[in-house]
Amino acid sequence: MTGSEKSSSFRLVYVPGVMPDKWVRVWNERHPDVPLALTQVPAGAAAGRLLDGDADAGLVRLPVDRTVLSAIPLYTEQTVVVVPKDHLVTAVDEVSPEDLSDDIVLHPLDDVLDWENLPGRPAFERPATTADAVELVAAAIGVLIVPLSLARLHHRKDLTHRPLKDAPESSVALAWPEDATTDEVEDFIGIVRGRTVNSTRGRTQPPAQDKPKRDDRRKQPAGPTGTQRRGSSGGAPKGGKSGKSGKRGKPRRRS
Structure with missing residues (x-):
């Protein structure tokens, strides 16, 4: 297309x-x-x-x-660990991977985090989905590590979550x-990206017309006026001397 x-x-x-x-x-x-x-x-x-x-x-x-x-x-997104509300880690504001060393950490097949070493102890079986893993957390089978948005999506009244530091992010x-x-x-x-409706959106726009150079603007003729000001082109400069006097002097007396 x-x-x-x-x-x-x-x-x-x-x-x-x-x-x-x-x-x-x-x-x-x-x-x-x-x-x-x-x-x-x-x-x-x-x-x-x-x-x-x-x-x-x-x-x-x-x-x-x-x-x-x-x-x-x-x-x-921030990465969090989903736990039952009575879990020990709820006593802290942030959890480290070492805090989960004694827990079974569930690893669903649809996990979106790129783990090198999953903390905690592995489960015997990997849940098929994150939703299935949340059900296992609610049954006190283990804990689950997910992006914050997925913890909110699968929120339950009997579960809570805490930020997990030193973990991969999504x-x-x-x-x-x-x-x-x-x-x-x-x-x-x-x-x-938050662009306004009048933005170019990256599409090709016609080139803008060049503005006249500063020198060109100076050379542009002035608009028509009823009379020329004194000192303008064609008139005598202000304060200068003209070739002929504007008034006739008295004639000299002959001796």
Whole structure:
């Protein structure tokens, strides 16, 4: 699809934890004639939906394959540990990986954090999803480490969370197929970047006309006037001497 082609709708996918509401609202205000079709997809499926042509753009979690997808990082989330409300770590404001050494740390198959060494003790089985892992935390089977937005998404009254330091973080980005940068994609880029409706949005604009140089402006003729001021071109300079006197003197007496 070329940049000049128009879609009947703008198809946006987003991953769990991302809240696109404010951007969708701005889109609907600016483009009432182009509906925005919003679809939530698992984090691991977002890139495939874009490459298969099932969506025009997506709010995804990094990393993505930059050889086929363009991406603009938007923000990086804080990492937290989700625990029962009576867990020992609730006594502190921030948790370190060492504080979890005696805990079973659940590692769901859809985990979005890039771990080198997961803290704590591993579970016998990996939960299929983050939602399943939250249920296990509520059953006091173990604890779970996730980005803050996912802890909020799966909030339960019997669970709480604390920031975890020295842990990997998850970044959210706007991504789209590199060979399909349409006008609608450019418009949505402008929205997520906070551009106003009158901004150029990166599109090519006609070159501005050159302003006259300062010297040229000095040389421009003055507008027409009823009479020329004294000292202007064609008149005698102010305070200067003219070739003839303005008054006739008395004639000399002949002897």
